[in-house]
Amino acid sequence: MKIGIIDYGMGNLFSVEQAVKRLGADVIISADKAELLAADALILPGVGAFPDAMTRLEETNLVSLFDEVVATKKPLLGICLGMQLLFETSVEKGDNKGLGLFKGRIAEFSGKDAAGEAYRVPHMGWNNLQFKRYPVWLSKEALDNEYVYFVHSFYATDLEDADLVAYADYGGEIVPGIVQKGSITGMQFHPEKSGSCGVALLTAWLKGIEKGEA
Amino acid sequence: MLTKRIIPCLDVKEGRVVKGVQFVSLRDAGDPVELAKFYNEQGADELVFLDISATHEGRETMVDVVRETASALSIPFTVGGGIRTLADMTRMLRAGADKVSVNSAALQNPQLIKEGSDYFGAQCIVVAIDAKWSEEDGTWMIYTHGGRNKFPKEAVAWAKEAVALGAGELLVTSMDKDGEKTGFDNALLKEIRAAVNVPVIASGGAGNAEHFYETLTEADADAALAASIFHYKETSVAEVKNYLRSKGVVVR
Incomplete structure (x- = not known):
């Protein structure tokens, strides 16, 4: 199986590449649409700011890739900023338009909870996932309350209830951790840095691709 | 709920872990990757590598x-030095x-924090x-060169400045407490905690x-880092986490 990692010049691809390789899949890292579409599934990684990432996707002519990903039902996994880009809009450094594969917007942690108590931003560290439902490819995993590694200052909100798979509680906010709709999945945390739970999630996703479930 | 983090720190010089780590279970206790794996298995939440290489080659090895x-x-994991x-x-x-x-490069050129934060x-x-702590100034000051030289900046003010420039996290080391094994400097940490x-x-x-x-708990630090007590097996990450759990602190 071949996984294509979308290389649009944002962030650390190395850890993602290594994590997927450790699980036995072949990896190509590319900014070429045809090459990427030839892979069995795609990963959209990303570290950095939302508007910079959208600009880079436009400059590398990769925005239209996502239309074909949707049309061909090619499994896609967005990680961290890569997940946020799949939403409609973001308020990071201004008003930005995203790829719009998921309904909803990316908002900033306020740093104050409902009672006016301050909490830390970024949301950095290990938080437990609370599952609302399990996609087919994940149904055999018992991962409720397992810890994964988050590091972000913005989060998805106003999304469709049906798209939410698992969330973490931070500062009294429901922080979407995993979203999924059809063949499109997003993870706000870093599965490649999330120890055994991250390995279980990536393994299940890769197996799901093989079985045509992801 | 977000957990508190326990972070072992590895000092690496010319590509080798220093401080005479003694682990019989490791093939090569000076190999930073072997040691990193060991701490991962122990349940470390994160690792810090501090490169103390004196040479250009050593830094390349890092x-x-x-x-x-x-x-x-x-x-x-984080890399410093x-x-x-x-x-x-x-x-x-x-x-x-x-x-x-x-650390010191940011003191000399605070814009480095902003550049890094904007970019990454x-x-x-x-x-x-x-x-x-400086008696003369009646507060905590920044020290460089392993605590020998005072830098003309108050620690709490520098913490605020660093965050305003875009720091996403602060690693606060007490040069008074370092190596003393008598506990963290919670008075200092509380002040910084309250400021950022x-x-x-x-x-x-x-x-x-x-x-x-x-x-x-007392200083409400988000994470705690240690080096020698883990390396010398005076305690282990697993033992610390078990103790924290028994006291009701949420850990992974």
């Missing part, structure tokens, strides 16, 4: 250490580090603060599991 660690492990430019940050982050920590995001930029809204890692002074408990 990139290989980072790459090998990122290839072998699936927990986050010798990070002086945006190019240094790029090399380490591309090699698989999750965060870089800047605040979450990648840790500012390491070495603080020591980013995560704070307590460092310097860990001697036993209770010290971790104190700093994570």
